[in-house]
Amino acid sequence: MSREFYRISRLPPYVFAEVNTIKARARAEGRDVIDFGMGNPDSPTPQHIVDKLIETAKDGTAHGYSISQGIKGLRKALAAYYDRRFNVQLDPDKEVVCTIGSKEGLASLAKAITRPGDVIIVPNPSYPIHPYGFILSEAAVWYLAKDLNSPEPFDLMKELKRAVRDCNPKPSVLVLNYPCNPTTETATLEFYEEVVEFCIEHNIWIISDLAYCEIYFDGNPPPSILQTKRGREIAIEFTTLSKTYSMAGWRVGFAAGNPELVGALKKIKSYLDYGTFTPIQVAATAALNGPQDCVATTRELYKNRMEVLVEGMHTAGWMVEKPKASMFVWAPIPEKYRHLGSLEFSKMLLNEAEIAVSPGIGFGQYGDTHVRFAMIENRQRTRQAMRNLKEFMKK
Numbered sequence: 001m002s003r004e005f006y007r008i009s010r011l012p013p014y015v016f017a018e019v020n021t022i023k024a025r026a027r028a029e030g031r032d033v034i035d036f037g038m039g040n041p042d043s044p045t046p047q048h049i050v051d052k053l054i055e056t057a058k059d060g061t062a063h064g065y066s067i068s069q070g071i072k073g074l075r076k077a078l079a080a081y082y083d084r085r086f087n088v089q090l091d092p093d094k095e096v097v098c099t100i101g102s103k104e105g106l107a108s109l110a111k112a113i114t115r116p117g118d119v120i121i122v123p124n125p126s127y128p129i130h131p132y133g134f135i136l137s138e139a140a141v142w143y144l145a146k147d148l149n150s151p152e153p154f155d156l157m158k159e160l161k162r163a164v165r166d167c168n169p170k171p172s173v174l175v176l177n178y179p180c181n182p183t184t185e186t187a188t189l190e191f192y193e194e195v196v197e198f199c200i201e202h203n204i205w206i207i208s209d210l211a212y213c214e215i216y217f218d219g220n221p222p223p224s225i226l227q228t229k230r231g232r233e234i235a236i237e238f239t240t241l242s243k244t245y246s247m248a249g250w251r252v253g254f255a256a257g258n259p260e261l262v263g264a265l266k267k268i269k270s271y272l273d274y275g276t277f278t279p280i281q282v283a284a285t286a287a288l289n290g291p292q293d294c295v296a297t298t299r300e301l302y303k304n305r306m307e308v309l310v311e312g313m314h315t316a317g318w319m320v321e322k323p324k325a326s327m328f329v330w331a332p333i334p335e336k337y338r339h340l341g342s343l344e345f346s347k348m349l350l351n352e353a354e355i356a357v358s359p360g361i362g363f364g365q366y367g368d369t370h371v372r373f374a375m376i377e378n379r380q381r382t383r384q385a386m387r388n389l390k391e392f393m394k395k
């Protein structure tokens, strides 16, 4: 009997777990660890959304299996959101599917569209499910290396063209994520137009992950790839309520766009799940259709925290770029510690400054020069962390 399970053996050790273990130990010893680790929003979900959940949960007829593609009202609400936010008109029956959080949707889509041996293009570093959804579906991944030690800035189009030229078999899917977790890079509509035209020419599907499209700090709302002239011919886009409405635990996400990709995702999901609990879907509908001032408040909250964090890091002598969007600061490890690598440096920050961050290596080998701060601590605690950091940097 084999004790090595094939798919499990393709997953590397989970580096975040090591930091989490040290964090748990430090807390058990009574130390006050300030946690910028996981991108898990700390704010409660807005009250009107919670109220809708409670109201609907009291209705016994809503307790059975739900619908794996999502209730129609929720799919219509997502289509209405795309209309008002991006001026993109979607057919809620053919071009929208609800997912159990976008992470589940990304993994299920990978399973639905991958033949063993297909080549998928994914930037590195990236959010882990982007490559691993496909690796678990027996694809080969061609990484677009964001090599931050390289003297030239990363140029996705250039790397994409090189991949298509050199790769055999030709790649079938490209994964994009702007605003990016972890690097916080953003994209313009012109950039999306160029990628879409190129991918149409080379028969490459595009998966766009737009998880952070409502968390932006420079007054420029990030665009959707579906706004491009021909995006819908080849692209599917994932969105989520997790960050926009602080609903990470509720597990509500969406995929929208190309009907063939949406259809494939719907079909595989109809075999795999029965959808999110109906009262949650009803409350999610209220989130999208209801008052949107809570979204502006959340955006402002992260912006304030980002300013405190970046200012504090600069005062401590750690120069980082201000992110334009996302809930992260992607920080190059200070020169004198860079040789340690991101995991050892993260452990050092935890042990010596009581600050928990995510080591960049957890997002791929090209992330090892950085650590990621998630802005999930309030301003006072962020300030406290920056005082600790200043002491640490002085040593």
Ligand SMILES: Cc1ncc(COP(=O)(O)O)c(C=O)c1O
Pocket: 039, 100, 101, 102, 103, 104, 127, 177, 180, 181, 209, 211, 239, 240, 241, 242, 248, 251, 252, 253
């Ligand atoms: C880029 C990106 N995509 C997707 C997700 C997952 O979102 P969800 O809660 O909808 O599964 C995350 C969560 O951190 C993320 O950073």
